[in-house]
Amino acid sequence: MGFFIRWMINALALAFTSWLIPGIWVDGFGPLLIAALVLGILNALLRPLLLILTLPINLLTLGLFTFIINGAMLKLTASMVGGFHVEGFWWAVIGALVMSFFSFMLSLFIADTGQVEYIYIERRS
Numbered sequence: 001m002g003f004f005i006r007w008m009i010n011a012l013a014l015a016f017t018s019w020l021i022p023g024i025w026v027d028g029f030g031p032l033l034i035a036a037l038v039l040g041i042l043n044a045l046l047r048p049l050l051l052i053l054t055l056p057i058n059l060l061t062l063g064l065f066t067f068i069i070n071g072a073m074l075k076l077t078a079s080m081v082g083g084f085h086v087e088g089f090w091w092a093v094i095g096a097l098v099m100s101f102f103s104f105m106l107s108l109f110i111a112d113t114g115q116v117e118y119i120y121i122e123r124r125s
Helices: 002-020 029-053 055-060 065-080 089-106
Strands: 024-026 084-086
Touching (some): 002 029, 002 089, 024 089, 029 055, 029 065, 029 084, 055 065, 084 089
Antiparallel strands (some): 024 084
16 A cells, blocks of 8 residues: 555656646656656666765765756656656756655655654643
8 A cells, every 4th residue: 555655646746747847748647657657666776776886976966966866767767658758858857856855745744654644743731
């Protein structure tokens, strides 16, 4: 269940991103779901390897090169999924930044198990 909820959060973040960024668009709901799934798989399998290989560059840029890697993952996803389009590499970098923000905001209240977490604020008298 947790996997399904994370997938839907990423799909929703990708939908927001494609709505907001003019260089990124999706042709329909099916390609949106497939693109979110492929992006999740690429981020789970390929992104850690790329982060390790580019560690010296990442250290020199104080972690800013991670944005380039995230953009590359989004551009690679667009090349693999028909119906999901990214116009250029810099649109991919901007889109990855926006998608990361939306995904973070949407998943703030979702636990690792996929359940909604509640925040209780205790009043002190």
